[in-house]
């Protein structure tokens with residue numbers, strides 16, 4: 001039986017540390033780190049994540065604001081808001097929740113965010129800095145995965161890592177971080193031939209696909225460390241509840257099978273998800289420190 005990696009507990013510890021560091025920053029510089037979250041439209045799941053982000057930032061002693069804009073807003077109006085936030089000295093981190101409505105060009109919006117305040121790490125400047133090994137703001141989800149891996153494993157050096165998924169927000173930056181940690185990295189995707197066989201090579205398997213329970217137990221090398229990024233809503237197990245439209249959340253890995261084979265595995269929920277939000281606070285501190293021209297390590 002695999003060890004279950006408790007992302008919730010790791011995230012709580014990281015949030016507490018972020019709270020201590022925010023207080024230290026306020027003491028030493030008089031500046032309170034500030035996070036501004038922008039959401040367009042009223043997708044209920046997105047609204048819930050954004051609410052959690054705002055509440056957890058406030059609970060950790062950050063200045064936290066949320067801008068909720070109607071679905072019908074124009075891209076120019078959104079760009080105006082981003083421009084104002086770029087100039088606002090109280091805002092050190094800007095996050096524009098994705099996905100954006102179909103009438104907007106998400107790349108254009110992300111490109112308008114000041115890279116120094118891009119706590120999602122989605123701006124091409126930050127993606128490029130990560131790729132060449134310069135200090136960067138790194139996307140929160142892969143950062144959270146790396147933290148869990150480092151806590152779980154003595155050493156990443158030399159391990160075979162397989163990342164399933166190549167999105168700009170999870171798969172690609174995850175692969176960059178694993179490469180930087182001296183893993184031998186394979187990136188698999190929808191055109192990969194014989195995905196089960198590729199997965200079986202992995203000492204570290206990161207699933208970021210968006211397909212409920214696609215990765216089966218017999219795709220996993222015995223003893224491997226499995227990080228499940230997927231968040232998929234499926235009908236409730238109880239047919240009566242399912243008929244009422246009740247759902248539950250599952251990952252991209254068939255957990256009940258994988259837990260029998262893996263050495264360690266993250267659950268969904270309670271794995272990577274909570275770490276993503278905790279890393280957002282960490283990134284906001286990093287951004288604030290750099291904007292103040294201070295070493296983030298000063299606020300330990």
Ligand SMILES: NC(=O)C1=CN([C@@H]2O[C@H](COP(=O)(O)OP(=O)(O)OC[C@H]3O[C@@H](n4cnc5c(N)ncnc54)[C@H](OP(=O)(O)O)[C@@H]3O)[C@@H](O)[C@H]2O)C=CC1
Pocket residue numbers: 141164165166167168169170171188189190191192195208209210211229230231232272273276
């Ligand atoms: N826990 C968290 O904090 C977060 C969770 N997520 C979740 O992670 C998952 C992935 O998110 P994201 O990266 O944004 O998703 P995207 O849809 O952007 O990317 C999915 C990737 O999976 C690949 N893929 C799709 N189908 C298959 C298949 N059958 N076999 C192999 N590869 C396949 C795609 O390949 P191709 O490129 O060839 O199309 C693509 O590269 C989702 O469930 C999402 O909800 C996302 C962000 C944060």
Ligand SMILES: Nc1nc(=O)c2c([nH]1)NC[C@@H]1CN(c3ccc(C(=O)N[C@@H](CCC(=O)O)C(=O)O)cc3)C=[N+]21
Pocket residue numbers: 049095096097098099120140141231249268269270271272273274276277
């Ligand atoms: N600009 C932007 N940045 C993001 O980081 C971003 C985004 N847009 N759009 C959507 C995805 C998704 N995402 C999650 C964050 C937390 C949980 C999370 O806390 N999950 C809990 C609860 C899951 C549940 O029950 O729904 C858990 O896994 O335990 C999940 C998913 C951030 N994303």
